[in-house]
Amino acid sequence: MDSPVMIVGRGPVGMTTALLLARWGVPSVIVDPMRADQTLPGSKAVLIAGHVIAITDPIGIGTTIADEGVAWTKTRTFIRGKEISATDVSTAPGLLPKLVNLTQKRVEELLLERLLAEPLITVMSESTVLDFVDDGDRVKVRVETSSGEKVLTTSWLVGCDGSRSTVRKTLGIPFEGYGHEENFFIVDISADLPFPNERHFHFDPEFNPGRTVLIHPQPNSTWHLDWQVGPDVDAEEEKASGRLDQRIRSIIGGVDYDLHWFTTYQFKQLRARDFRKGRCFLVGDAAHLTSPYGARGMNSGLADAENLAWRLALVVRGDAAESLLDGYSTEREYTSTENLEITGATARFMCPGTTRERLTRRATLAIARMIPAARSRVDSGQIYAAVTYPPALLGSNTEDSSGVSVGTIAPDSVIRAADSSVTRLGQLLRHGVALLIFAGSDPARPGDVARDVLDSVPPELPFTVVEVVRGVPSDTGTSRHVRVHDVDGSLHAQWCPPRVPADGLAYIIRPDAYVAARSPLNSRRITNALDSIFELRVPEKGMVQ
Incomplete structure (x- = not known):
């Protein structure tokens, strides 16, 4: 077996x-x-x-x-x-x-x-x-x-x-x-x-x-x-x-x-x-x-x-x-290591092991009960949230800090798609690698880039291009290129502040929904990033620059 x-x-x-x-x-x-x-x-x-x-x-x-x-x-x-x-x-x-x-x-x-x-x-x-x-x-x-x-x-x-x-x-x-x-x-x-x-x-x-x-x-x-x-x-x-x-x-x-x-x-x-x-x-x-x-x-x-x-x-x-x-x-x-640092501080506050720690806890509780400004020092446990990885840990050299940061979980948003059962962005992630794209001044560019990238990745690789549009899309796309409506504008507000760059914007999202890279809407740069992150071998000819 x-x-x-x-x-x-x-x-x-x-x-x-x-x-x-x-x-x-x-x-x-x-x-x-x-x-x-x-x-x-x-x-x-x-x-x-x-x-x-x-x-x-x-x-x-x-x-x-x-x-x-x-x-x-x-x-x-x-x-x-x-x-x-x-x-x-x-x-x-x-x-x-x-x-x-x-x-x-x-x-x-x-x-x-x-x-x-x-x-x-x-x-x-x-x-x-x-x-x-x-x-x-x-x-x-x-x-x-x-x-x-x-x-x-x-x-x-x-x-x-x-x-x-x-x-x-x-x-x-x-x-x-x-x-x-x-x-x-x-x-x-x-x-x-x-x-x-x-x-x-x-x-x-x-x-x-x-x-x-x-x-x-x-x-x-x-x-x-x-x-x-x-x-x-x-x-x-x-x-x-x-x-x-x-x-x-x-x-x-x-x-x-x-x-x-x-x-x-x-x-x-x-x-x-x-x-x-x-x-x-x-x-x-x-x-x-x-x-x-x-x-x-x-x-x-x-x-x-x-x-x-x-x-x-x-x-x-x-x-x-x-x-x-x-x-x-x-x-x-x-x-x-990060989790242990956080929970270690909580454990020391709840179970002080030294005289100094016991006195600190006693004083903190007494002061916090009376003075609101001191209450942030009371540690009852920092509730778990997904870790944010330093971009360098993911092998990214992204320097632009606007939009959603590389190394964070892709934030969820309400969307409208051709499939009425899909109402959140998160439902389109975690099925493989995802490429989230936003159009700039050229409305045809997202479609051209999507075709280039889909032609370049191995056909057996689970890969979805998610194109975000402001209005209800007239063309809903295909199973590998999905167009979704940003219902309340939150996707554009989160991912592209203060506005989408003229040449468009793309994010590579890993199968665990972590943002792995941020790139202009440029086929060669996107496929190079995919190769770097996943070690996929992709051709470079005839791509939208």
Whole structure:
């Protein structure tokens, strides 16, 4: 049972990697010790960012996540019961929610349903990777299955096997960082509560003096409650002694509730020294662990999966050189370092480890409760957002900073297309490489450039030209050259301020929706940029200059 890609671990990151590869026509094998129909209990991760919903949209679950999840409108922070900040996170009509609350368990259920229905994915359940050897041109993997030991070969091995990763340990890659001794206690309950559908973070509340409490609403009148409880708390003992019920009652009062799940955890700030070694990759928790405040666990893991999947797909399909894979570790190690810096600052504020840090926190909270100007110093967790890569990290030498920056996720906008089901720009991205073009003074130029570029790229490469027009297009284009109406002008305002240059404007957008390059509407410059980014070999004759 050989496969071009073997994935170790069937958590949300492993399943997303396999499903994204399958969209590109790339088969994979997943090895995992769980039963084929099994998901683990408990909410675990509860917050899903909008751009991560967009990652799951092409594999068929994004709409369900958006529909089932509790969309955020505000996040509020309190000190001893007094509100000190409220941040608006509401979403413009017609776009995906910026943030939703939906449990990791539910996300895993949705992914698993798709996984088991996908013929390009083979799931080896109740199986464990024992070890492997990278021979340079392939990886030999020794697997213990219910029917005995097997040796399989694969071109690429992807470790999505969590913080205790067998793949990472076998590769001998250090997992470096630190942890905190402070315990946190999570419960999931269902109850009819008069609380709003908002994230509420409490410092030093009367129901947990000197520490913190986080309240997250979940679908179907379910609530995720998270207490900071100190170093010596045992979950089972809390339940048996009745202290857990007292904790819950201190927040919800005498309302009836059902307890679904509870556990304790500690902050860990860890990162693998390398995310790639030879033909092997580390993804998700196998590569990095952060404190949960800010929701950088599953969100960042699914972004890892997307970053690697499109690169692997292009390489396996023969559309790009193997060197394209180098960008995975470069970009995602950069992302992990940034995430660890952000969550590390939050962890130090919540769990001060020195006398100086404790005094700083105490003073900050006391002053912020009284003085609005000091409230920005209160760190309750910077909510996850897609990282912005330095253009140089993407190999871009773009210097013009106007418009949408290279290295950022393409912002979504409401559009009108010939296909009435396409109402957002984001729906036209993540299907391959996209070229977003805007006409300058010559209305015929976009069509000429589109033809040149489409003739130059390999016909088997998923590639779409999206031409943005101000009015309703008289010609809706083709499947590879789509014309869309900028309904409210937001596309032109975002991408081409203060106006479109006379010779037009083009943006190259990667399969993970990151803006990779910005260029005048010039065929040769666009194809040269494509070759540089994806190592595609393209002809240069007869192009619009």
